[in-house]
Amino acid sequence: MDYDILIIGAGPIGLACGIEAKKKGLSYIIIEKGCLVNSLYNYPQNMTFFSTSERLEIGDIPFISNNLKPTRSEALEYYRRVTLYFDLNVRLFEEVLDLKGVQGSFEVKTSKNFYKAKNIIVSTGFYDIPNWMGVEGENLSKVFHYYNDPSYFAIQKVMVVGASNSSVDAALECYRKGAEVTMVIRNGEISDRVKYWVKPDIENRIKEGSIKAYFNSEIKSIKEDVVLINTPNGDLQLDNDFVLALTGYQPNFSFLQHLGIMLEGRNRYPKYDEASMETNRKGVYLAGVVCGGMDTHLWFIENSRIHAEIIISHIVSE
Known part of the structure; x- marks a missing residue:
């Protein structure tokens, strides 16, 4: 139960962080309170992505869809296969409740277990709370x-x-x-x-x-x-x-604040360093859509995949 990195959220970007950690030889665990890629699972059944399939790829694994724009069901299958391909260490239906400690010795309490981790990555998306x-x-x-x-x-x-x-x-x-x-x-x-x-x-x-x-x-x-x-x-x-x-959704701001992450301005942007994705709480990083605060249209899978490489590179260099 002692890891280099604990990742909160098993969406596409959380999985990408796990893949990068594994490539660098770091021990990691991904904790998800719902099912695999939970937000995508809760999208409408007939939804078609705006992005083309190659822009949704992670881990250099090709995403082949029947049409140029992939569907929800195709994305669910793709991320499931990627998870199995890399044999990612994912714990599903387990909610993170509390975070104590400092970088190098964080203690994480979930609904099922206790973990220790040197670094934390928060990749919780924004689909949980309606406006x-x-x-x-x-x-x-x-x-x-x-x-x-x-x-x-x-x-x-x-x-x-x-x-x-x-x-x-x-x-x-x-x-x-x-x-x-x-x-x-x-x-x-x-x-x-x-x-x-x-x-x-x-x-x-x-x-x-x-x-x-x-x-x-x-x-x-x-x-x-x-x-x-x-x-x-x-x-x-x-x-x-x-x-x-259908008036939009927002990140779980109370959870971010509970983790010690500062929120800034009327759009409640989480405070982080763009060069490293590290927040004001040293050793705690942000990845994916959660970085945009109330402006949930700023970050997507396709333009936030790079967060995984940025974060893992920074952790390795520390």
Whole structure:
């Protein structure tokens, strides 16, 4: 139970850190509170990545997909195979609860064990905590902050909140399952970050009236059979069966603070050195999407894979 490195999070970047540690001959363990690549597992069943498959590769293992843009199921299979190929030391369904000590002699308490490690890498992603709207009725069972399968919402009156990739995908999929879809969008247009091959589809469905969209609008309250929204033309009450509040997600900031990592500014950027990825707590490093604070669009698998090499190189050089 004594390691050179303990990695928190078995997502793609956490696995990449494990691979780099193994290549350098360092002892390591990867602790994950859920299943392997837990965040990807919780993505919608029909999701297609924005990135091409080669940009999602780790450990120099080719990622072959049926199409240019891989699917969720293909990614789950790829990372499973990579984990087995490198025989990575992964402990799943085990949550990190506490971290004590200093670099060289950290003590880590989890839901199942105690570990000692010289260094810690935090690669926990951002998909665990939804951004709540803070409106009356948001806690009703008809309100979903995560979206999985459109068939559940077939032939129902569905309100989708937001204009990001997840919101647009949900609106289109539910519409094609026969749902009466209404979108409530805070801004005046569909986000420019929506996948380029999907954006024209949603815009055309809105233009033809197949999907009703209220721009520059917000939900005021949610009740069992209606939703009250505020629009530029005044308040409207709409009949409703389900609300998909796909308003984004955020890292577990309280967990980062519990580990002793400082958060800076209104977007709560974790404090770290870009040259080494080491945080203000010496010996504790950040890797992946968690580095972006509230700006969860800054880091992806494809542009944060390099974090693994940066961190392991710094640890070896210490």
